[in-house]
Amino acid sequence: MLNRIVKPSISGVPKAVKCFSTTPQNNFKVAVAGASGGIGQPLSLLLKQNPLVTELSLYDVVHTPGVAADLSHIETPAKVKGYVGAESICDAFKGCDVVVIPAGVPRKPGMTRDDLFNTNASIVRDIAKACVEACPKAMLAIISNPVNSTVPIASEIFKKAGKYDPKRIFGVTTLDVVRANTFIAEAKCLDPLTVKVPVIGGHAGVTIMPLISQASPKVSFSESELKALTVRIQDAGTEVVKAKAGAGSATLSMAYAGARFAIALLRGLKGEANVIECAFVKSDVTEAPYFATPLLLGKGGIEKNLGLGTLSAFEQQLLKAGIPELIASIKKGEQFVNK
Numbered sequence: 437m438l439n440r441i442v443k444p445s446i447s448g449v450p451k452a453v454k455c456f457s458t459t460p461q462n463n464f465k466v467a468v469a470g471a472s473g474g475i476g477q478p479l480s481l482l483l484k485q486n487p488l489v490t491e492l493s494l495y496d497v498v499h500t501p502g503v504a505a506d507l508s509h510i511e512t513p514a515k516v517k518g519y520v521g522a523e524s525i526c527d528a529f530k531g532c533d534v535v536v537i538p539a540g541v542p543r544k545p546g547m548t549r550d551d552l553f554n555t556n557a558s559i560v561r562d563i564a565k566a567c568v569e570a571c572p573k574a575m576l577a578i579i580s581n582p583v584n585s586t587v588p589i590a591s592e593i594f595k596k597a598g599k600y601d602p603k604r605i606f607g608v609t610t611l612d613v614v615r616a617n618t619f620i621a622e623a624k625c626l627d628p629l630t631v632k633v634p635v636i637g638g639h640a641g642v643t644i645m646p647l648i649s650q651a652s653p654k655v656s657f658s659e660s661e662l663k664a665l666t667v668r669i670q671d672a673g674t675e676v677v678k679a680k681a682g683a684g685s686a687t688l689s690m691a692y693a694g695a696r697f698a699i700a701l702l703r704g705l706k707g708e709a710n711v712i713e714c715a716f717v718k719s720d721v722t723e724a725p726y727f728a729t730p731l732l733l734g735k736g737g738i739e740k741n742l743g744l745g746t747l748s749a750f751e752q753q754l755l756k757a758g759i760p761e762l763i764a765s766i767k768k769g770e771q772f773v774n775k
């Protein structure tokens with residue numbers, strides 16, 4: 437397939453300066469919705485650097501022409517285009533393989549993620565409606581909080597339109613995994629790149645359930661250390677919110693985690709074997725109708741839900757403690773669309 441590097445249209449400068457071939461399997465269009473924000477900008481930068489991305493569509497209600505012009509000067513193949521305002525949303529999403537959604541407001545100190553519901557629920561609903569129209573087969577990677585409710589919201593929008601495929605809608609919980617890997621590596625003096633810890637459940641407080649008993653390499657902690665580590669992973673978002681003192685929540689680590697997850701989706705789409713990431717998805721592994729577990733990703737999105745594995749007694753308690761809040765947040769999202 438032909439691809440073009442397009443330079444900004446400055447008068448007298450030829451537009452297409454080089455043509456080259458890419459295979460269809462390495463030729464993906466990705467959109468970022470909320471691309472001008474604290475997460476959106478560094479996330480877009482990371483995606484621009486990935487060779488699997490050949491078109492990068494930046495959508496926001498402000499500033500995307502500037503962000504797109506800036507990124508378009510980077511010497512990588514992805515063609516970058518900015519779309520600003522609701523009237524351009526379908527053009528932005530048309531033909532997308534993956535839509536990553538960090539649109540919406542972040543927390544300030546003292547707020548819970550659920551306190552963002554009133555603002556972010558309608559933002560995610562409207563973006564999901566545009567996806568139904570413009571790219572119903574795209575993989576959706578939802579970052580906007582509260583993830584435990586925004587994923588059910590997007591899913592209900594797809595159901596209403598008769599376009600729902602539960603294998604293609606994901607709540608991004610990768611940052612919980614990234615944090616668990618980092619904190620455990622720090623505690624055990626390990627290379628963080630070698631540590632892998634599944635984190636299951638949801639993405640808020642007690643619904644975040646790290647499975648340290650399943651860490652690779654195997655690690656052991658006393659009961660009190662295990663408790664302290666688990667609480668730190670559960671409260672890590674709040675740790676950043678407090679440190680930023682009113683200037684928002686995690687953006688750079690989230691951009692890293694969001695790019696890692698979006699690229700995992702592309703690697704799956706491309707047919708790469710053994711691509712595994714945790715994410716919050718429609719699920720029947722517990723009584724909660726959505727639940728994060730490790731997933732095998734493939735050409736159709738979720739190829740296989742890898743489930744809970746064997747939980748320690750401590751982790752069974754975490755599961756018991758987190759499920760009621762998770763079910764309530766899911767219900768709240770579903771009712772928002774179906775009221």
Ligand SMILES: NC(=O)c1ccc[n+]([C@@H]2O[C@H](COP(=O)([O-])OP(=O)(O)OC[C@H]3O[C@@H](n4cnc5c(N)ncnc54)[C@H](O)[C@@H]3O)[C@@H](O)[C@H]2O)c1
Nearest residue numbers: 470472473474475496497538539540541542579580581690
């Ligand atoms: N899932 C996670 O692990 C995780 C981690 C960090 C942050 N978050 C969440 O991500 C969201 C974004 O955080 P941020 O720090 O980037 O916030 P931000 O305020 O810096 O950026 C949000 C962007 O969304 C845009 N936006 C607002 N309404 C929009 C709409 N209707 N359509 C498109 N874009 C719209 C804004 O213009 C802004 O550019 C928050 O809800 C935050 O809680 C989730």
Ligand SMILES: O=C(O)C[C@H](O)C(=O)O
Nearest residue numbers: 543549581673674685686
């Ligand atoms: O904590 C937040 O509000 C943002 C995000 O969910 C996080 O975990 O960093």
